[in-house]
Amino acid sequence: MKVLATAIASLSLVVSLAVHAEQKPMPMPDDVRKVAPALEKYTQDRLLGEVWKRPGLSARDRSIVTLAALIARNQTIEMPYYLDRALDEGVEPREISEIVTHLAFYSGWSNAMAAAAVAKDVFARRGIGPDQLPQASPPLLPLDEAAEAQRAERVGQQFGRTAPGVVQYTTEILFRDLWLRPDLAPRDRSLVTVSALIAAGQVAQIPYHLGRAMDNGLSQAQAAEVLAHLAFYVGWPNVFSALPVAKDVFEKRAH
Template identity: 55%
Template structure:
């Protein structure tokens, strides 16, 4: 019964995954231990939330992947990586998401994610040629925006930790954020998703504004919050909601 419900739910959502793949997305033990959870998953999360057109399926898969990396949920990464690849996220984009999130969620989380992903890439024949180069040609730097960001950080924190200020400038904003294998909108989107999943809404104002400057719409940002409630929990999303409201209101003025 559970397998049939999940297969129907994802068929409605329009993914390319098979019924067998979808059954694996919810471990069989869930139905045996918490049948109500299995029902909520199939009927509400998979059939409804994942099918909401306010955020494309491909983006939902990428946001979910970012949340799982952030929360160190390596056991679930493989099956969600398969879903993301079937939904149109490329191997290079997933690889670059892991690299990016090392800086925002910690090296251990990213390393565990890479280890969990290795069998997926092997099974799909993904090779080094399909993945981002260590030193690609970088995207152009928005010098005005970077100067404003640098001035704020220098003013507030140069006397606290010059090392953090320097590596933030040189490694993050003059390098990582300019890598071309994850579009600026997507890079911002996974950063915001990681901040929500980590329960760090105080960091969201800058990054949500940056995401919207990079093309994320208010409707998409709101849908991302709704989606992440299932993967990060309602308390963390409600902690992020006031920040999102302030960003939306400030941009409307």
């Protein structure tokens, strides 16, 4: 048994080293220039030099939006750079932890696990320990009982007979637990959700969550700037698919 355990441990080490050997760092400007000089110029001049400096959204918010998009699309190669940038722009480690956890439900468990693996190395390098992370089961924020009852009734009537398990977990886990975790402000949690939905092209879910984001304090001007920012990170087609939906939400709220 000891020999078998040693062999398994050795194999695990080999696999781990192979995985890390295959991982590539984020391309440096010189590397990009050797392949696509125009892309490197757009990156430096437009994306980093202009978009990130637009006044409609804080650098902290832009970091949250970008991380949500990368996690939603399972794009890990640039994640270390943007995790560092988020921490430098004031996003707390506990908030990054909550973003990863939140997106397990909105972008899938595997995407969140991949992001956690990247964040682990960034946290270790920066000396971020367990004392800076949220509790697994903290005291929850107060629940708006009336609003949640209306949401649960509406969803139950629509889908209770179609998929009772989905309806049950939506109420029990998402809206009576996940959304009430205190280490990510409701506005920021909404910002993460809306960004992930746009990144994934999930336009049918945007009206509810964009409305909720604005109820939680995201202004229309900020929401519009999220769209402009995401065009560079998730592509113009995904953003243009979201534009009619956002326009409809804005117009309905105006009336």
